[in-house]
Amino acid sequence: xxxxxxxxxxxxxxxxxxxxxxxxxxxxxxxxTSKAEVNLASVNYHFGSKKELIRAVLARYLDVFMPAASQAxxxxxxxxxxxTLEQIFSSLVxxxxxxxxxxxxxxxxxxxxxxxxxxxxxGHLRWFITSHYGEHLQTxxxxxxESVPEIPAADIFWRxxxxxxxxxxxxxxxxxxxxxxxxxFAEQNDIAAVIRKVIPYISAGVAVSGx
Amino acid sequence: xxxxxxxxxxxxxxxxxxxxxxxxxxxxxxxxTSKAEVNLASVNYHFGSKKELIRAVLARYLDVFMPAASQAxxxxxxxxxxxTLEQIFSSLVxxxxxxxxxxxxxxxxxxxxxxxxxxxxxGHLRWFITSHYGEHLQTxxxxxxESVPEIPAADIFWRxxxxxxxxxxxxxxxxxxxxxxxxxFAEQNDIAAVIRKVIPYISAGVAVSGx
DNA sequence: GTCTATAGGTAGATAGAC
DNA sequence: GTCTATCTACCTATAGAC
Numbered sequence: 275x276x277x278x279x280x281x282x283x284x285x286x287x288x289x290x291x292x293x294x295x296x297x298x299x300x301x302x303x304x305x306x307t308s309k310a311e312v313n314l315a316s317v318n319y320h321f322g323s324k325k326e327l328i329r330a331v332l333a334r335y336l337d338v339f340m341p342a343a344s345q346a347x348x349x350x351x352x353x354x355x356x357x358t359l360e361q362i363f364s365s366l367v368x369x370x371x372x373x374x375x376x377x378x379x380x381x382x383x384x385x386x387x388x389x390x391x392x393x394x395x396x397g398h399l400r401w402f403i404t405s406h407y408g409e410h411l412q413t414x415x416x417x418x419x420e421s422v423p424e425i426p427a428a429d430i431f432w433r434x435x436x437x438x439x440x441x442x443x444x445x446x447x448x449x450x451x452x453x454x455x456x457x458x459f460a461e462q463n464d465i466a467a468v469i470r471k472v473i474p475y476i477s478a479g480v481a482v483s484g485x
Numbered sequence: 486x487x488x489x490x491x492x493x494x495x496x497x498x499x500x501x502x503x504x505x506x507x508x509x510x511x512x513x514x515x516x517x518t519s520k521a522e523v524n525l526a527s528v529n530y531h532f533g534s535k536k537e538l539i540r541a542v543l544a545r546y547l548d549v550f551m552p553a554a555s556q557a558x559x560x561x562x563x564x565x566x567x568x569t570l571e572q573i574f575s576s577l578v579x580x581x582x583x584x585x586x587x588x589x590x591x592x593x594x595x596x597x598x599x600x601x602x603x604x605x606x607x608g609h610l611r612w613f614i615t616s617h618y619g620e621h622l623q624t625x626x627x628x629x630x631e632s633v634p635e636i637p638a639a640d641i642f643w644r645x646x647x648x649x650x651x652x653x654x655x656x657x658x659x660x661x662x663x664x665x666x667x668x669x670f671a672e673q674n675d676i677a678a679v680i681r682k683v684i685p686y687i688s689a690g691v692a693v694s695g696x
Numbered sequence: 697g698t699c700t701a702t703a704g705g706t707a708g709a710t711a712g713a714c
Numbered sequence: 715g716t717c718t719a720t721c722t723a724c725c726t727a728t729a730g731a732c
C-alpha cells in the first residue's frame with residue numbers, strides 16, 4: 275500500500291479529502307503528509323507552497339470537469355432547439371457524476387472544494403477559476419441566456435450568482451445536511467440525490483417572472 | 486445603550502467586522518485587539534476564550550433579530566389567513582434592515598457571520614444557534630410549511646437550507662456583485678435592493694412543485 | 697480592569713545530509 | 715527525491731504587577 279502511487283499523487287489524494295472535509299485553513303500540511311504517509315518536506319518540494327497545493331488540488335478536477343461540462347452543454351444545444359433551464363442544469367449532472375471515476379466520492383469532493391474555494395481565501399481561488407476557465411463559464415452563461423430570453427441580462431447576472439451561492443453553500447455543508455436529513459426525516463441521501471433536489475430549486479429561481 | 490468606547494464593545498465591534506470579512510479561523514485575537522485598540526489580554530478577560538467571543542458576536546445580532554423576526558411573522562399571520570411565501574420572506578426584510586441601526590452595515594455583517602457560522606467550526610455554531618433560538622426558528626419553519634402545505638417536510642428542510650445558502654453567499658459577495666452590476670448594467674443597488682431581487686428567486690425555489 | 701511578559705503550542709517553510 | 719532537524723513566525727491563553 276505504501277508506494278502504490280508516487281508521492282505527488284499521494285499528497286493530492288490526501289489533501290483533497292481533508293480540504294473538502296475541513297476546509298483549507300483548518301487543514302495543516304502536517305495532517306496531510308501524515309495521512310498520505312509521506313514526509314512533511316515533500317509538499318514544499320513538489321508543490322512549492324500550501325497555496326499552490328490548493329490550486330493543484332482544484333485544477334485536477336477543473337481540468338476534467340470544465341471541458342466536459344461545456345461539451346455537454348453544446349451537445350444539448352444541438353439536440354434541442356430551445357433547451358429548458360432544467361435541461362441545461364441537468365446536462366451538468368453527467369460530467370459531475372463522472373468525477374466519481376476520477377476518485378471515490380469525486381463528485382462530492384469537487385463540489386465541496388469549489389464551495390470552500392469561493393468562500394475561503396479572499397477571492398484568490400475565485401480569480402484562479404474565472405481566469406483559467408472563463409471560456410467554459412461563458413458557454414454556460416450563453417446557454418442560460420438563450421433558454422430564458424424574456425429575462426433581462428441584469429436579472430440573469432443576479433440570479434446566476436444566487437444560484438452559485440445556493441450550490442456552493444449546500445455543497446460546503448452537504449455532510450452536515452445529509453446527516454440531519456437522515457436523523458430527522460430518515461432520508462438516506464448521497465451527493466447525486468442532493469443534486470437532484472437542488473436542480474428544480476435553482477431552475478425555478480432563475481426563470482421566475484417579475485422582480 | 487452600551488458605551489461606544491467600552492472595551493468589551495470595542496472588541497465586539499472589531500471582531501464582528503473581521504470575522505465577517507475573513508472568517509473565524511483566519512482572524513487572530515491579535516488582529517482584533519489591534520483594530521479595536523485594546524490590549525490583547527482583554528479578550529480573555531472579558532470573554533474567556535476566542536470561541537466564546539465568536540458566540541458573543543453572533544448572539545448580539547441573534548438576540549435582536551430572532552425575536553423581531555418571529556414577531557414579524559406572527560403579525561403577518563394575523564393579517565393574512567394564508568400568507569404567501571413572498572409575504573413570509575418579505576416580513577423578514579424589516580427585522581433584517583433594522584440591524585443597520587445596531588451597527589453600520591449590520592444587515593450584511595449579520596448574514597455573513599451566519600454563513601461563516603454554518604460552514605466553519607465543525608457544527609459548534611450550528612448547535613449554538615439551533616439550541617438557543619430553536620423556538621424562533623420553528624415559528625419561521627411552521628409559517629413556511631403552512632404556506633406551502635403540498636411540499637413534504639423533508640423537501641422544505643432542504644429548500645430552506647438552499648435558501649440560507651443563497652442569501653448568505655449573496656450577502657458575502659454583495660460588494661463585488663453591486664460593483665459589477667453598476668459597471669455592466671448601469672444599476673445602482675444597495676443591500677435593500679439586493680434583498681428585493683432575491684426574494685422572488687428564493688420564493689420560487691421553495692414553492693416549486695416536483696422533485 | 698488594564699497592562700507586560702511569557703508560556704506552550706502549532707503553523708509553513710527550508711537547509712543540508714544521504 | 716526523501717529524510718531529519720530546525721528556523722521563524724504566529725497563535726491562544728495566562729500569570730502577576732499595577
